[in-house]
Amino acid sequence: MANEVESVLISQQDLQRRIQxxxxxxxxEYAGRNLLLLGVxxxxxxxxVDLARAIDLPxxxxxxxxxxxxxxxxxxxxxRILKDLDAAVDGRxxxxxxxxxxxxxxxxxxxxxxxMRNPASVKVCALLVKDKARPDGINADYVGFEIPxxxxxxxxxxxxxxxxxxxxxGVLKS
Ligand code: IMP
Ligand code: MG
Numbered sequence: 057m058a059n060e061v062e063s064v065l066i067s068q069q070d071l072q073r074r075i076q077x078x079x080x081x082x083x084x085e086y087a088g089r090n091l092l093l094l095g096v097x098x099x100x101x102x103x104x105v106d107l108a109r110a111i112d113l114p115x116x117x118x119x120x121x122x123x124x125x126x127x128x129x130x131x132x133x134x135x136r137i138l139k140d141l142d143a144a145v146d147g148r149x150x151x152x153x154x155x156x157x158x159x160x161x162x163x164x165x166x167x168x169x170x171x172m173r174n175p176a177s178v179k180v181c182a183l184l185v186k187d188k189a190r191p192d193g194i195n196a197d198y199v200g201f202e203i204p205x206x207x208x209x210x211x212x213x214x215x216x217x218x219x220x221x222x223x224x225x226g227v228l229k230s
Contacts, residue, residue: 079110
């Protein structure tokens with residue numbers, strides 16, 4: 057599978073090192089709070105399990121699935137909830153965990169949706185953020201890596217549901 061990758065953008069070692077750093081930072085910032093990691097299925101799962109184990113605090117996990125891409129590599133801008141959270145979030149300190157922020161349309165929709173449910177706070181932790189313009193106010197509070205505006209796979213990110221299990225971030229051969 058790795059031989060279908062044109063280049064490695066972020067190595068496994070660099071990913072793991074950065075995730076440990078984020079975990080330490082979040083451990084300080086969320087001490088004494090009511091932390092809920094909200095993973096956006098499916099792409100964020102691989103990042104979320106590593107991040108959760110790097111946070112030395114009591115926390116809970118919940119998941120939401122939204123669809124914005126279908127099988128294409130470009131955002132349609134149309135977001136649908138495929139699976140909602142299992143539990144209510146009022147009073148919780150929500151940290152939305154995302155694999156990647158591209159156009160920001162998915163995140164914009166999720167943040168608007170969560171704001172109607174009375175959480176104590178909502179912040180965003182994204183493993184990757186593409187270097188491009190986005191709607192106002194749509195950005196991650198915690199960012200693993202800023203990357204160029206290319207389609208990438210690995211560490212949870214897919215192309216047509218494949219490559220999520222690559223342990224690094226890479227660019228596919230075209
Ligand atoms: P956005 O709504 O354009 O910000 O896209 C968000 C979602 O699209 C992400 O959570 C990913 O699931 C998917 N996505 C965006 N860019 C990529 C990419 O380069 N590779 C794989 N999936 C991507
Ligand atoms: Mg996603």
